[in-house]
Amino acid sequence: MPTRTEAIGAVIALALSPARRLMAQVIAPASTIASQIKSLTERPGERKPPRDAGGLSGRRITKIGSLPLPSNRLDSWQRWRLILAAGLFIAWIGWLTYLAATATRPVILSRPQFLVSELDVIAQVHQGPHGPDREVTVDEVHWTAQENEKLKGKKITVLNLDSIEAHDGWEGPGQYILPLRKTGTDAFVVVPPPMSPGFEPMKPRPRIYRATPETLRQLDAISKSK
Numbered sequence: 001m002p003t004r005t006e007a008i009g010a011v012i013a014l015a016l017s018p019a020r021r022l023m024a025q026v027i028a029p030a031s032t033i034a035s036q037i038k039s040l041t042e043r044p045g046e047r048k049p050p051r052d053a054g055g056l057s058g059r060r061i062t063k064i065g066s067l068p069l070p071s072n073r074l075d076s077w078q079r080w081r082l083i084l085a086a087g088l089f090i091a092w093i094g095w096l097t098y099l100a101a102t103a104t105r106p107v108i109l110s111r112p113q114f115l116v117s118e119l120d121v122i123a124q125v126h127q128g129p130h131g132p133d134r135e136v137t138v139d140e141v142h143w144t145a146q147e148n149e150k151l152k153g154k155k156i157t158v159l160n161l162d163s164i165e166a167h168d169g170w171e172g173p174g175q176y177i178l179p180l181r182k183t184g185t186d187a188f189v190v191v192p193p194p195m196s197p198g199f200e201p202m203k204p205r206p207r208i209y210r211a212t213p214e215t216l217r218q219l220d221a222i223s224k225s226k
Contacts, residue, residue: 107169109177109209109218113193115226117179119147120219122211125161125176132161132170132208139175143223160189160206168207175211177219 114120120143123136137155141148158178164170180188190206209215 107209107212107215109215109222110193110207111222112196113191113207114179114219114222116194117143117191118182119144119180119188120223121151121156121178121180122216123156123176123178125173125178125208127173128162130162132164132173134158134161136161136176136178142177142219143226156186156188158188158190159183161208164190164206164208168205169209171210177209177211177215 119141121138122140122142123138125136126133128134134157135155136158138151138153141151158180161178169176178188179191181191183189190208192204192206195202195204
């Protein structure tokens, strides 16, 4: 019959046996992974660190600086690719800057202004003493169509045309779209856009528009809705 000491030892051994097996299952793969990492991090011909005075012989002290880092040197092809990419990027930024500096602002016709006009004409506007001349030559009456035969090729007087400034659409002599309202036998005025509800009361200024393919396309779309 075992003694009391032997019985206690047997019980402790039985209790520790599953723990030993579990630790063995954990340590074995960990050792394999550690050996693989060690083989990857060690360079060929690398010297082992010297033994320290504290008896830590055979132990490797891993330092961050000892890990292999990618080389900062670029080969010739990589260098040329970098230069090419930088050149293309600079050229693209330059092109965008050129477009921003030279592109003109798009001209948008005021739809409410043309909806309240009585006559939309395309006319030749000449330079006057203080801006556009009041007397213009009608090239076409775009709306209404029945007025086209009466006014096409004729000169009419637009009383407030000489008050039109650059911010109202005046860009020098040329062909313009004029939204007009008749005030007399041969006299007209450029109608201003109507006041928008909800905005502070202020008198809108009349606007004219340079005749371009884009503004004429907008005029066609507005005329169809009249």
